Amino acid sequence: MKKIKIPKNRIRKLKTFSLGNKSFELQSLNSQNKKLIDLCSNDYFGLSRDxxxxxxxxxxxxxxxxxxxxxxxxxxxxxxxxxxxxxxxxxxxxxxxxxxxxxxxxxxxxxxxxxxxxxxxxxxxxxxxxxxxxxxxxxxxxxxxxxxxxxxxxxxxxxxxxxxxxxxxxxxxxxxxxxxxxxxxxxxxxxxxxxxxxxxxxxxxxxxxxxxxxxxxxxxxxxxxxxxxxxxxxxxxxxxxxxxxxxxxxxxxxxxxxxxxxxxxxxxxxxxxxxxxxxxxxNKEWGNDLLSSAKIWKDEIIKNFSFPVQGDSHILSIIVGQEEKAIYLQKYLEENGFLAIAIRPPTVPVGQSRIRITIRRNLDFNLLQNFIAVLKKFK
CATH class of the missing domain: 3.40.640.10 (Type I PLP-dependent aspartate aminotransferase-like (Major domain))
Incomplete structure (x- = not known):
């Protein structure tokens, strides 16, 4: 089986696919193939699965x-x-x-x-x-x-x-x-x-x-x-x-x-x-409800985590700074059940690497508390 190396911060789970008579495997950080809670999708209202x-x-x-x-x-x-x-x-x-x-x-x-x-x-x-x-x-x-x-x-x-x-x-x-x-x-x-x-x-x-x-x-x-x-x-x-x-x-x-x-x-x-x-x-209230939820998430992260948090909406960026540390935080979150991708140069300026999370309609308060508990233990 031929292996295709994919950048470690790109793939959610280990997957295989076939092309003609060849089988390919996508490598992932998630070696245990466990399910992750998605904190970075742009499917803000969860309608892709409606x-x-x-x-x-x-x-x-x-x-x-x-x-x-x-x-x-x-x-x-x-x-x-x-x-x-x-x-x-x-x-x-x-x-x-x-x-x-x-x-x-x-x-x-x-x-x-x-x-x-x-x-x-x-x-x-x-x-x-x-x-x-x-x-x-x-x-x-x-x-x-x-x-x-x-x-x-x-x-x-x-x-x-x-x-x-x-x-x-x-x-x-x-x-x-x-x-x-x-x-x-x-x-x-x-x-x-x-x-x-x-x-x-x-x-x-x-x-x-x-x-x-x-x-x-x-x-x-x-x-x-x-x-x-x-x-x-x-x-x-x-x-x-x-x-x-x-x-x-x-x-x-x-x-x-x-x-x-x-x-x-x-x-x-x-x-x-x-x-x-x-x-x-x-559902005209969805937008305002999402923004209210995002404010709660932002306030809780700021209160409990040392890195600055940017965002005036349902998109929040935890500014880590160094590219290597952002990748390390992404890996740490994945090991603890959360998918939150490190955004690095050239997408963002050098020195402003970050974990970008998106608040969606189906993310409840208990999930926030679990996320905060994980963040608190990050070294």
Whole structure:
């Protein structure tokens, strides 16, 4: 049996799989193959295992098949795609929503739609790698501003001369490794005052934060050029979307290779995302409840553990500092029944390695107490 070495902090359990007539084994820290309590999934509401989402995905699979089989412009479009786009647009009050197979792909398409080699993109220093790849693909000039620093943002805009140059500001509403929330109202005001475009990635906020979970962009949506979001987190499914006005949406349809030349989102994922949306609509308290729970977790960890804890939301980062110590803490937690992955450079800056945990709807108070008891014994 051929063994494939996987980085030790990547794999949850020992698993095997077959490819042709060969069998492969994935190596793991978890040599006893025991079950672990997952503290790092982005399945914030636990909907990926919800029976109604599974049923919706199964039923559409029987009707439409597992995959869409082609791009949206050939035979890939299904009624479920249009229904999801329509319902999502209505919910977040946007004129046009377009579906993508992944958030990475959607972010690349978003940047390429709003910037080109004659543009300047002014981006928060902590934006996701997919957005940086999008800037590179657009050939725009990249300028970075200090994380959530409004003065630095405006200084960078003014220095870039918005009266002569096409400028796009790029931020996330909720940063996935920091758990920090962008001051979107102030950012939109700065962009509006200087007549520059604004792209907001809502991947980790949509479904949870903002008015009835409609994202932090919702209350200032008229001043935002485009929003991106994903279904692989709060919605419990997979895939992603762009939301904008009709004019920009039509431009993407006509020009975006990332939209035109890819196999359409799998029908079961679209059906699952639509069912996830229905669940979120029917349980408007989930987002606030999750944030309340996250505050309890944060307060308890700060009270009982020596390392600093960051995060203003359901994403919490225990800042360990040294990469080796973060890996050691991950291993220690795994040995004690918890899966919490060490996040290291280049994902985070050197010297800021961390254990990132995500608070989810199905994590109860007794579990928190067990986690705290384990943390207290860490040397």
């Amino acid at each position: 029976k109604d989402l599974i049923k919706a995905a199964y039923e559409i699979s029987n009707l439409e098949g597992i995959g869409s089989g082609s791009s949206r412009f050939i035979t890939g479009s299904r009624p479920i795609h249009k229904l999801l786009e329509t319902e999502l647009a209505k919910w977040i009050d946007q004129e046009k929503v377009l579906l993508f197979p992944s958030g990475f792909q959607a972010n690349i398409a978003a940047i390429q739609a709003l910037a080109n080699r004659n543009s300047i993109v002014i981006a928060d220093k902590l934006i996701h790698n997919s957005l940086l790849v999008g800037v590179k693909a657009s050939q725009a000039k990249l300028v970075r501003f200090s994380h959530n620093n409004l003065k630095d943002l405006e200084d960078k805009i003014i220095k870039s001369n918005p009266t002569k140059n096409s400028i796009l500001v790029v931020v996330e509403s909720l940063y996935s490794m920091e758990g920090s929330i962008a001051p979107l109202r102030e950012i939109t005001e700065i962009c509006k005052k200087n007549s520059v475009q604004l792209l907001v990635d809502e991947a980790h906020a949509i479904g949870i934060l903002g008015s009835e979970g409609r994202g932090l962009s919702f209350n200032c949506r008229s001043d935002i050029t485009m929003i991106t979001g994903t279904f692989g987190k709060a919605f419990g499914s997979g895939g992603a979307f762009l939301a904008s006005n009709s004019e920009i949406g039509e431009y993407i349809i006509q020009t975006s290779g990332a939209f035109r030349y890819t196999t359409a989102l799998a029908p079961p994922l679209a059906a699952g995302a639509l069912e996830g949306l229905k669940k979120i609509l029917a």
